[in-house]
Amino acid sequence: MILLDGKVAAQAVKNNLKSQVESFTLQGYRPPKLAAILVGNNGASETYVASKVKNCAEIGFESLLIRLDSNVSETNLLQTIEQLNRDNEVDGILVQLPLPKHISEQKVIEAIHPAKDVDGFHPVNAGKLVQGLPGFIPATPYGIMLLLEHFHIQTKGKHAVVVGRSNIVGRPMSILLSSNIPFGNCTVTIAHSHTINLKEICLQADILVAALGKPAFVTANMVKEGAIVIDVGITRVADTTAKKGFRIKGDVAFEEVAPKTAAITPVPGGVGLMTIAGLLTNTLQAYLNNQQAK
Numbered sequence: 136m137i138l139l140d141g142k143v144a145a146q147a148v149k150n151n152l153k154s155q156v157e158s159f160t161l162q163g164y165r166p167p168k169l170a171a172i173l174v175g176n177n178g179a180s181e182t183y184v185a186s187k188v189k190n191c192a193e194i195g196f197e198s199l200l201i202r203l204d205s206n207v208s209e210t211n212l213l214q215t216i217e218q219l220n221r222d223n224e225v226d227g228i229l230v231q232l233p234l235p236k237h238i239s240e241q242k243v244i245e246a247i248h249p250a251k252d253v254d255g256f257h258p259v260n261a262g263k264l265v266q267g268l269p270g271f272i273p274a275t276p277y278g279i280m281l282l283l284e285h286f287h288i289q290t291k292g293k294h295a296v297v298v299g300r301s302n303i304v305g306r307p308m309s310i311l312l313s314s315n316i317p318f319g320n321c322t323v324t325i326a327h328s329h330t331i332n333l334k335e336i337c338l339q340a341d342i343l344v345a346a347l348g349k350p351a352f353v354t355a356n357m358v359k360e361g362a363i364v365i366d367v368g369i370t371r372v373a374d375t376t377a378k379k380g381f382r383i384k385g386d387v388a389f390e391e392v393a394p395k396t397a398a399i400t401p402v403p404g405g406v407g408l409m410t411i412a413g414l415l416t417n418t419l420q421a422y423l424n425n426q427q428a429k
Contacts, residue, residue, distance in 0.1 A: 138398075138400075139405060167226050167422035168227075172203065175204070205235050216228065216243065220251060225251065227421045249271075253418045271421070280311055282409045288363055290318050293363075296339065324336060327347075343362050347386055350370045350372055350386065353392060365400050372384045
């Protein structure tokens with residue numbers, strides 16, 4: 136069993152990005168710049184954004200963190216995004232989700248200019264992904280593809296089952312795995328909450344991607360021998376024995392599933408780290424596109 140260690144793969148991606156940034160800055164160009172908007176003080180969101188800012192600094196990106204109160208109006212948030220859209224020194228924009236209930240996430244996603252949409256959520260980038268055109272891929276599926284590439288996981292002709300159909304992970308993941316690209320060319324089944332015989336379908340998977348947000352949902356009797364298992368889940372589960380009062384759990388019951396697999400991602404330390412690697416790679420591409428447009 137191979138542990139698909141996100142720390143190792145993400146560091147390799149970041150090392151590559153760092154060397155490229157150093158090359159550009161030595162030539163006198165400014166470094167790439169990522170702007171992040173954090174609304175409110177959600178603990179998990181604070182952690183995610185802090186990690187993104189830290190990783191930017193690690194590879195030589197500039198970052199701008201804009202904090203807005205949880206009761207900020209939707210109009211003010213959209214105006215802030217528009218200011219960043221017009222700022223030629225900002226290459227990528229992300230708004231940390233989830234947002235307060237009085238703000239439409241879809242309006243916010245669509246307000247970010249597609250050329251700066253490094254999270255890859257804008258409908259324009261989603262459409263480009265479906266048609267196989269250059270654009271920004273949602274960071275988590277992109278990170279998973281980078282993970283498969285780093286560990287040289289053979290995907291061609293394999294049957295991939297993606298459990299989860301969100302626009303952020305499940306749907307784009309299914310498109311990437313079925314695309315005629317390196318580490319694609321799978322036959323893909325998308326399963327979800329209304330899927331009948333889910334266990335039987337998962338047992339057919341050569342590659343199983345669990346992205347449904349239910350801790351330890353995928354158990355050993357749902358995974359066939361020698362499968363590749365990608366666990367996208369990341370849920371805080373209360374645990375009084377833990378220092379922080381909670382533990383991070385994935386969608387896969389790791390201890391019982393791992394022995395059956397050929398390769399599996401850990402949680403934490405797997406897909407979450409690769410999501411940031413995907414985001415940073417998108418940001419560098421946005422920077423290059425910006426520089427070429429001048």
